[in-house]
Amino acid sequence: MKRRIRPVAVAIAASTALLLTGCGSGESGDGSPGTSAGEGSGSEKGPASPGASAKPDRGERPKTELPKSFQAHFEGWKNSDPELQALLDDGKERLLASYGAIINQDPHHDAFTFYDTGDALRTGTTWIKAFTDKNLTLIGKGRVFQPQPRIGPDGSGTLSYCVDEGKGSTKDMKTGEVTDTPADDAFVLYRTELSRTDEGVWRTTMVRTEKGACK
Template sequence: MKRRFLPVAVAVTASTALLLAGCGSGGSDDDASDKIKGAAGGDKDASAPASASPEPDGERRPEIKLPRSFQIDFAGWTNSDPKLQAIMDDGKELLLASYAAIIEGDPQHPAFTFYAESDALRTGTEWIKGFTDKNLVLIGKGRVFQPQSRISPDGSGTLFYCVDEGKGSTKNTKTGEVTATPADDALVLYRTKLRKTDEGVWKTTMVQTERGACQ
């Protein structure tokens, strides 16, 4: 899995904001290469705050807490199909775990390593280190919306969603310098692939990101 859109070194020095596209990666999965339906429009559902991990199926999920300095709202994060909702729930936890890993300065954060595996774990760790090595943490707010999940014929799951980073920034913990996300880079489309474990956890195996695809 290769990074396709913003390598860490470029992302941190060029945008120096949330830079979620820095964890983007390539792949050959057909589901992950599609455009998300309705990505050009905004989602008007009421936002829901980031919540605790879903109830465990057969394996205890780690609890993820974000500080008041950085909060995420998930809008319309529901699906009438419980199987698709399970994909959305665990995909959400992976995103929250990635943020927590950056804020806590731990590329091997236990929640991140729990929800990510394979190429998603490898490239995600490199992406997180792009922040921690430069003493950067996340502050402000983010909004996640337009989720779409499905199960492929081979049993794997896919989850697409949009992230609005417009109210987010990075802060250098040593200098105190704050850098806001440029407006042109604020919207990011995520395409992810997941695998369901025997214990019922959907773990993310691949992540692709593309800026501008959610406008």
């Protein structure tokens, strides 16, 4: 079976990665799937296209809704500290926005460009285009777990977490060909850096990945 495209590796040649996230030591899981507004259903509403999001207005956070054909399940994405929970929430939406940009075939997806800035925006756009330029979309499931959020003395944030892509695949939108994720490539550790805007939004500024670092 063919290997799935490695998007982050396309964006940063020295980096090895697959689809999205990374690892740490989080609290016990809530098991909720990542969908628009935290509904957890994953179903599309009305005429909205897959991965569609509300356009940001006056600092309001956009929400990404994933279609039934691809689900992201977040485990342990809860923290008793409100500030760390806010960081987790924005980090989660950033990941959902990345998936939505691919599914919606839009490297400049509103939610993705809202939650990413600096190097993360540049490399992430290149990574998304590695899918969209080849008419590839995502199907199946991704499991996002072991989040580890931190806020430094200077007010900057870091968030690491793991993603299991073993049940995720890419699908050629023209031919219908499906390419599964090889088992050896299924687990990816993500380390991200974030900065908080004046409106209190945590935007991702840097993403580093390590294949095989999560089990």
